[in-house]
Each structure stands twice: as structure tokens, then as C-alpha cells.
Amino acid sequence: MATDVLTLLLQTEDEEGNRLSEAEIKVQTLLMLFAGHETTTSMLTSLMMALAQNLDVLEKARAEQQDIIQRTDDTALTLAQIQQMPYLDQVLKEVERQYPPVAGGFRKVIKSFDFNGYHVPAGWLALYRIEAAHRDERCYAEPDRFDPERFGPERAEQKRYDYSLVGFGGGPRICLGMAFAKLEMKILAAQLLRRYRWQITAGQDLSFSVIPSLRPKDGLKVIFTAY
């Protein structure tokens, strides 16, 4: 019985008993490492940085956690609690918008089309750029501002245009691990907000490199202190 992804890939076969080739297993393993780990660590790094840089947001997110603990009279993090964190949801959306871990994706053009006065022939490779949508002023007011309120029920800026929030891609090939990644990030964020203060150490280069996934060039050094 397979207990890990690599064993599953090695054992899997189609109706005719064909298995994946060594080359296919290599690329699928690399894809899983990138898709399943690099992306989530990138977004969590950006979350830690953005909260440390925006103390008003940090305090509001922390207050939401305290409020949930009081209302539910339970200090343990439960699934029911996780479903009642609208402000943390907004913060995570804003991190996805401003710091998308993946720069974009490729699509093979299977049918020629015209767009904005340009002809795109079948057979071309098209690249969609995630950050370009997230920084488009037609979708988001003051796109350079870190502002989770833009995703609140009153403004709901992501609803103005389809596909304006595409950190996980969109359409039929949307991220397969999206729900899992969101749950994982929410659990970690809620636990850190409840138990720790943190501070970015001085003298770091916080400018970002984009490939293979978005992250500060020197990583992010943070000091955590338990409450």
C-alpha cells in the first residue's frame, strides 16, 4: 500500500499496464516539490513580512483570533473556528494579490484569435502574467497599497472583473491543491497570531526575486517571541 507520492508515481499504471517513464517520474516529482511546497512557503513568508510591516492589519487579525477564542470558549484551534475568520481570509487574499508566489502560466494556443488588435495564431505559446492582473488599476484601487479591506463585503474589488484574482490560476487548470494550501496557511497564520509576536531583523535586502517562486532575495529573517 503506497504511503507517499513517489511510491504512488512508481506504482501507478494505466489499463494496459504501462507505467510512467523515469523521465516522467523525475518531472512529476519536481512538480510536486515546487507546486506543493515552494508556493506555500513563498506565500507564508510574504504573509509574515506583510503583517510585520502593517501593524494595524496585524492587530486587527490578532483581535479576530481573540474574539473567536472568547466566543467559542475554546483556546484550541478547531475546524469550526477556522470557518469563522473572515478578516484572516481577506488578509490572505491580499497577500495572494500583492505577492503571488507563481509569476504566471503557459497555454498552447489551440485556435487562432484576435485580441486588442493583435492576431494570435494557433500553435503559439501564450503566457498569462498573474501580477499584471493583480496590479491593474481597473480592478484594484491603489494596487500598490497593502489593504485587506479591498476584499471586505462592501468593496469586494475582486468581483468587478472575472479572473482578477488569479494567484492560484483559473479555469479548468486552476491549482489542484488550492483548498489544501489555503487551509494549511490559515492554520499556521492563526496559530502564530494567537501565540507569537514577531519582528523582521534589521539590515536585510527585502527586494524580491521572482523565479522559481516569489521571495525576498536573502530569505526573510524574523525573530519570534512567544506570548
Ligand code: HEM
Ligand atoms: C500558496 C500555495 C499555492 C499557489 C499560489 C499555487 C499556484 C498555482 C498556480 C498559479 C497554478 C496554475 C498554473 C497554470 O496556470 O498552469 C497551480 C497549479 C497546480 N497546483 Fe498549485 N499552488 C499552491 C499550492 C499547491 C499545493 C499545496 C499543491 C499540491 C499539494 C498544488 C498542486 C498543483 C497542481 C498539481 C497544479 C496543476 C493543475 C493542473 O495543471 O491541472 N498547488 N498552482
